[in-house]
Amino acid sequence: MTETKLNYIGPIPKLLTFERDRPAWWRRIPVAAILVIALPTLLAAIYYLLIASPRYVSETQFIVRAAGQSTPSTIGVALQGIGIAPTQTDAFAVHEYITSRDALRELSRRYDLPAILGPRGADAFSRYPRPWEDRSNEGLHEGFQRFVTVGYDSTTGISTLRVEAFRARDAQALTESLLSGGEQLINRMNERSSADAVAQAQQAREEARARLAGAQQQLTAFRNREQIIDPQLVARESSQLIGGLQAQVAGLRAERAQVAAEAPNSPQLPTFDSRIRAYEQQIEIERSRMAGTSSSLAPMISVYEDLALARELADRELTQATAAVITAEQEARRQKLYLDRVVSPSLPDEPAQPKRWLAVLTVLASSLLAYGIGWLIWAGVREHRQD
Template identity: 25%
Template sequence: MVIVPTAISAWYLWTRAVDQYVSTVGFSIRKEDSAPSIDFLGGLTQFAGGSTASDTDILYDFLQSEDIVARIDAAVDLRGKFSKEWPNDPIFAYDPNGTIENLTRHWKRQVDVLYDTTTRLITLRVSAYTPEDALAIANATFEESSRTINRLSDVARDDATRFTRNELARAQEKLTTARQALTAFRMRTQIVDPTADLEGQMGILNSLQAALAETLIELDTLRENATDRDQRVIQTEKKVDAIRNRISEEREKFSASSEGPGGENYAELMAEYEKLSSDMLFDQTAYRSARAAHDIAQAEAQRQSRYLAAHIEPKLAEASLVPNRPYLLACVFGALLLGWSVMLLIYYSVRDRR
């Protein structure tokens, strides 16, 4: 039960098990401002809420998933590298006819993912049958991890700016609608600026009032030196009446019953124009505020972007470290000896009861 299986294991380890080489890569997730690797989704969770997973936790889970196995298999032919010694070494080699699930289980045997939760550092130890294969897998894993972090960073950036982008689009749409409404008003009424038109009308009215005052003074002067039948007095009185009629007509334009250039009520046109102008002014202010908020959000999202930094570069192995034959043989012998001891104790216990 102990010696024979141990002997078979020793024969397999030293005659059939093929030497494997290890390539190591270590990395961490950093921010552009050189702050330590902390929550990658911190900004995202402020919007989504409820999540406490850090960027390193996400990457650690990704490194043990079928997703990265499939990606690296497509990049460097993972099946071919892991099955080079099949069927010569059926225990340590991978069966090339296996499924993606089988390949993922073999990946977890060949790639040790070490994660220090205190320092947030990840170290990968990749084993393969040649130093070149181990180095290629280590480099592909690092590159795929970097792409994943960049992809997640883009998602977080987009999430951080989504609200301000939507607000900017709404503000722009409102401003466009307000400008179109004001343009339609000007085309309908043929008035570019009713305020300027009103100021012009007020200027005319003021001029008429000044002319009326001068004419009245002139009329008073004439009456002191001439009779009422004097042609100069009569003509001046007619001039006064004409100016007064003109003033009444100009003032009529400001009444509720007056009509504008298009035949519409002038007072209502003024009220409509003031409403459209105030709406456009408000929408312009809202648009400027939304644009400024969006620019700030974009700058903040860019400043907080993450990237993968390797503190241990993968190197070409010079000596085989796997499998550790003495250690594996000792484990087999210890397990068999323990099992044999337990069975022996059970046997003596049953015999003593009889």
């Protein structure tokens, strides 16, 4: 008789299959991924989507140019594209002023900046001051930089100013004030440049005018002292007089010679001789007046020529200095800078900042990138240890 065999038909016990329970999906996520990716993205989403206060952005565009500056050519645009801009860097002075403490000081005189930049209801991380900032002038300047952005397009030479605020009117008012401050800066630069350029030319003109006046005074004193207006004119008159006397002497000598030839004992001969001697004495007197003594005209003419030459040189110098002043004024007007508004400060009708979803996606992408880099580094280190 055979023995009865019993076969078990049913599920195999788990202990005999050596299978383990699979953990839940959230337990299979690495802790590092939670800390590096999930947590920052969650915090960013909570802040930007629920907490961050909306901010209005007012924008304006302007250009700083010289009076004679024309539109750049194709080559000029190409050179500006590689950083070679001839005159458009003047706009950078306005940029520096907009973000400077001087501009902040002017705004503080007009507006209550702490109340504008930190109104009630604004979140702690957007307003001024933030939890780690203090309410000092330095802290206000550092905090103000977060609300102001100024940029420059080297191709067109146009500058763009953007100002953020928690109210649209405040953003527009601050933008208008900063732009007005930039215009005043350009005006001050023009005044100083024009004053420096013209002042030197005007000083040279005044010096030339003083030298001309001094030369004229010396010439007038000489004329009063010598009682002669123009010694050269007197010398010319004396020369003409001597020439006339010499002509008379020559005529008398000719007449005497004729009379002596016809009548050697003529009683007219002594008369001719006395007249000739008188004329010759007068000629000697006139010659002595012209030269030969210290009181003659020759030394006077020398002094007069020096004084007249000095006056003429001073007059030429004054003419050149006056022309230099006119040229300096024209050059100053030609180099005068202007701040032209391309776009007036806008009044925003809806908040433009923060860009909430873009900010959350940026945090997510940055976290993924950081996690990926960290994972690659850790995998390389672990592989190196196994080798």
